[in-house]
Amino acid sequence: MEKKSESSTDEIKTGSTRREFLEQVSVITAGTALSVSLKAAKLPTNRKFYQEEGTVEVSFFINDKKMTLELDPRTSLLDALREKLHLTGTKKGCDRGQCGACTVLVDGKRINSCLKLAGMCEGAHITTIEGLAKGDQLHPLQTAFLKHDAFQCGYCTPGQICSAVGLIKEGHAKTDDEIRELMSGNICRCGAYQNILEAIKEVQKS
Amino acid sequence: MHPFTFIKAGDNNTAIKAATENAASKFIGGGTNLVDLMKMNIEKPDKIIDINILPLKEIKKLSNGNILIGALVTNSDLAYNEMIRNKFPVLSEAILAGASAQLRNIATTGGNLLQRTRCYYFYDTATPCNKREPGSGCSAINGYNRIHAVLGTSDKCIATHPSDMCVAMAALDAIIHVQGINGERKIMFSDFHTLPGDHPEIENILQKGDLITAVEIPALSFAKNSAYVKVRDRASYDFALASAAVALDINNGIIKNARIALGGVATKPWRATEAEQALIGKQVSANSFKDAADIALKNSKELKFNSYKTELAKRTLISALNKIGGIA
Numbered sequence: 001m002e003k004k005s006e007s008s009t010d011e012i013k014t015g016s017t018r019r020e021f022l023e024q025v026s027v028i029t030a031g032t033a034l035s036v037s038l039k040a041a042k043l044p045t046n047r048k049f050y051q052e053e054g055t056v057e058v059s060f061f062i063n064d065k066k067m068t069l070e071l072d073p074r075t076s077l078l079d080a081l082r083e084k085l086h087l088t089g090t091k092k093g094c095d096r097g098q099c100g101a102c103t104v105l106v107d108g109k110r111i112n113s114c115l116k117l118a119g120m121c122e123g124a125h126i127t128t129i130e131g132l133a134k135g136d137q138l139h140p141l142q143t144a145f146l147k148h149d150a151f152q153c154g155y156c157t158p159g160q161i162c163s164a165v166g167l168i169k170e171g172h173a174k175t176d177d178e179i180r181e182l183m184s185g186n187i188c189r190c191g192a193y194q195n196i197l198e199a200i201k202e203v204q205k206s
Numbered sequence: 207m208h209p210f211t212f213i214k215a216g217d218n219n220t221a222i223k224a225a226t227e228n229a230a231s232k233f234i235g236g237g238t239n240l241v242d243l244m245k246m247n248i249e250k251p252d253k254i255i256d257i258n259i260l261p262l263k264e265i266k267k268l269s270n271g272n273i274l275i276g277a278l279v280t281n282s283d284l285a286y287n288e289m290i291r292n293k294f295p296v297l298s299e300a301i302l303a304g305a306s307a308q309l310r311n312i313a314t315t316g317g318n319l320l321q322r323t324r325c326y327y328f329y330d331t332a333t334p335c336n337k338r339e340p341g342s343g344c345s346a347i348n349g350y351n352r353i354h355a356v357l358g359t360s361d362k363c364i365a366t367h368p369s370d371m372c373v374a375m376a377a378l379d380a381i382i383h384v385q386g387i388n389g390e391r392k393i394m395f396s397d398f399h400t401l402p403g404d405h406p407e408i409e410n411i412l413q414k415g416d417l418i419t420a421v422e423i424p425a426l427s428f429a430k431n432s433a434y435v436k437v438r439d440r441a442s443y444d445f446a447l448a449s450a451a452v453a454l455d456i457n458n459g460i461i462k463n464a465r466i467a468l469g470g471v472a473t474k475p476w477r478a479t480e481a482e483q484a485l486i487g488k489q490v491s492a493n494s495f496k497d498a499a500d501i502a503l504k505n506s507k508e509l510k511f512n513s514y515k516t517e518l519a520k521r522t523l524i525s526a527l528n529k530i531g532g533i534a
Contacts (some may be wrong), residue, residue: 054209074209097308103308110308112309115238115242116312120234122214165309183307184306187382
């Protein structure tokens, strides 16, 4: 898809609509509606959210796009992504660093966005599940997850994929057991672990 | 979550001054434990001081051979550091046995020293807890105390110290570098964490405004012959029920020197010096390892649901000693 500049037309008037939400979720569950969903994710760029005293202003790059937000200091990176930027691909599971559903890449490293205060991310380059595809071309891990049926309900999938991107980049996992160990921060309640492992191995080999 | 003001400290002195001015302030490094506790309304700071731009992110070898680890070095960067892996495998293994890859990517060395317990009652604000609310009582002593400590407990608190990294650092005699309002000082690892005693809410000897700047690992030639063994309810991503950090200096089958520390069973990272002494001069053998394990746990104080931990800790320690001693 074409890249829009910060000052262009992607300001939104209200919060994320249910339609936008569902379109974004469809990336995860079907994995096929990616281009549609990226268009739907109209990112608010010129809008200030909280004007009350004691807010914190933070500028960071979300999927290569510079964003400036004024936030309640208590806002986690996860809530900033979902509630302020309407990037609902990143999922809230436990909200306590135990399930991995909220995994994103910050400066190339996978982290739990639920335990990171957004205010601590000044200048950071953050990649979410929405930022992995290149236009219509899925990231190799997205393709591999589809091929190997590496999900059932799909809720943990964005976190699994972002975590796997981090794992492959780190380069410490050589065996099946090592991949399992270094993916243990991502829980899949449907139990798609074997297929997740196969998807990761395929991308590792290529 | 309790509201707080958020500031960024540009240098150590600014950070320390800001922390000294406000009684309810907290430094934030990784925040993986602190933010979790804030969400649960257990930690309620009025001011969060972000220290992440401070220049405390280096691991360097000092001229005396010691390794100096900046307080903001992440657990991942420390665990995968080549010097640490080669010279102090016990430290690398301990860190990698804890948390998940995502958490280790944010969690810092300084923050890990200050990790708070995983006692269920500490987390459950509906129940009394002397650590959370001094004087309110301990729910664990007569409660479900399966994960609780058998060493270093008091009648006020039996919560375990949760860190794996700290167990390795206890065995390695690490030195904690602290900068405070009155300047810099060094604290021996064994002095840093305090026993619960009558004040389980106090967990270390840091004073208001003190900033941990680094952890120094003294050179120890036989630390290359070291290991960390951890036993937990699941194979990965869980806190220790028992763990052992061990280093042995072995010459012709005779133990010249030993380092032993235990985790998961004590109220602080638990150095077992008496067990170490018992090994010195002994042959590497199943018997000498069993004797050392018996000594390490001789003061174990069992409660209703954690009595299994005495035997578990002994076997965990023996397993670590066997691994390093080359006994199958």
